[in-house]
Amino acid sequence: MISFVKVHACGNDFLILEETVASRNHAELAKKLCSRNTSIGADGIEFLERRSYDNFFLRLFNADGSEAELSGNGTRCVAAWLAKSEGITELTLGTHGGLRTCKVIDATDPLYLIESGMGIPRVMQRTIVIPGVGEVPGAMVNVGNPHFVLFTETEDFSAHGLSWQQLGAKISVSPLFPHGTNVEFVRVNRPEEIEFRIFERGCGPTTSSGTGTCASSTAAIALRGASRELTAIAQGGPQQIVWPANDQEMRLTGPAEIVCIGEAWGL
Numbered sequence: 001m002i003s004f005v006k007v008h009a010c011g012n013d014f015l016i017l018e019e020t021v022a023s024r025n026h027a028e029l030a031k032k033l034c035s036r037n038t039s040i041g042a043d044g045i046e047f048l049e050r051r052s053y054d055n056f057f058l059r060l061f062n063a064d065g066s067e068a069e070l071s072g073n074g075t076r077c078v079a080a081w082l083a084k085s086e087g088i089t090e091l092t093l094g095t096h097g098g099l100r101t102c103k104v105i106d107a108t109d110p111l112y113l114i115e116s117g118m119g120i121p122r123v124m125q126r127t128i129v130i131p132g133v134g135e136v137p138g139a140m141v142n143v144g145n146p147h148f149v150l151f152t153e154t155e156d157f158s159a160h161g162l163s164w165q166q167l168g169a170k171i172s173v174s175p176l177f178p179h180g181t182n183v184e185f186v187r188v189n190r191p192e193e194i195e196f197r198i199f200e201r202g203c204g205p206t207t208s209s210g211t212g213t214c215a216s217s218t219a220a221i222a223l224r225g226a227s228r229e230l231t232a233i234a235q236g237g238p239q240q241i242v243w244p245a246n247d248q249e250m251r252l253t254g255p256a257e258i259v260c261i262g263e264a265w266g267l
């Protein structure tokens with residue numbers, strides 16, 4: 001049996017497993033346990049490695065079994081679990097996308113409000129060509145993992161004659177991105193508020209994304225004059241962004257709710 005914790009951040013849901021149970025079956029476990037019809041269901045698994053007391057490393061596997069550098073929401077979900085289970089309210093977590101800090105700023109168990117240091121985003125304006133669609137202007141943003149952000153003004157986030165889900169699916173696996181990419185469709189409502197939709201690499205449409213929130217905000221701030229302190233609203237709810245001037249670290253604040261602990265049959 002495999003012990004797991006399920007936690008979600010604005011509907012972007014994760015299983016947390018101890019690294020010690022993975023025994024090199026990370027991808028297979030992710031594919032199996034994330035299945036929504038035949039298993040627990042989640043957008044990904046965070047494998048938590050304890051390198052020593054207070055020294056944690058996370059490996060993130062998407063629902064399709066692919067490994068990602070990190071997840072912003074997933075990291076926050078782990079921080080919520082460590083706050084509940086071990087009383088840790090401030091910590092640094094290692095990921096393949098860099099170190100991420102998390103600080104619990106409010107707790108009404110099982111709901112935690114957490115501020116995360118999300119590193120310094122990098123953004124590059126870019127027009128890509130998608131076969132059957134044509135030129136798609138947008139921006140490549142790296143926040144530890146890759147994102148392609150495009151702006152739209154439509155009510156339903158459609159762009160280039162396609163729904164955001166259809167266009168996101170095409171861009172996500174375009175050979176222009178050898179490692180695939182997450183895709184965000186962003187509307188700037190006013191300088192202090194953006195709204196967006198997310199097509200995630202490795203799991204498709206999701207209701208929220210921590211790194212997607214950072215990438216969308218980065219592009220909106222750098223290329224559309226949005227405010228450095230803003231609310232970014234996805235289908236699963238709002239999160240707060242602060243990106244101080246002079247290329248300092250971006251900070252992300254949002255909720256994480258612990259859903260359940262349980263045991264699953266393994267592979």
Ligand SMILES: N[C@@H](CCC[C@H](N)C(=O)O)C(=O)O
Pocket residue numbers: 012044060062067068069070071072073074145146182200201202203206208209210211212
């Ligand atoms: N939902 C996550 C991002 C998860 C990783 C992503 N699918 C990827 O492959 O890069 C977040 O909250 O950041």
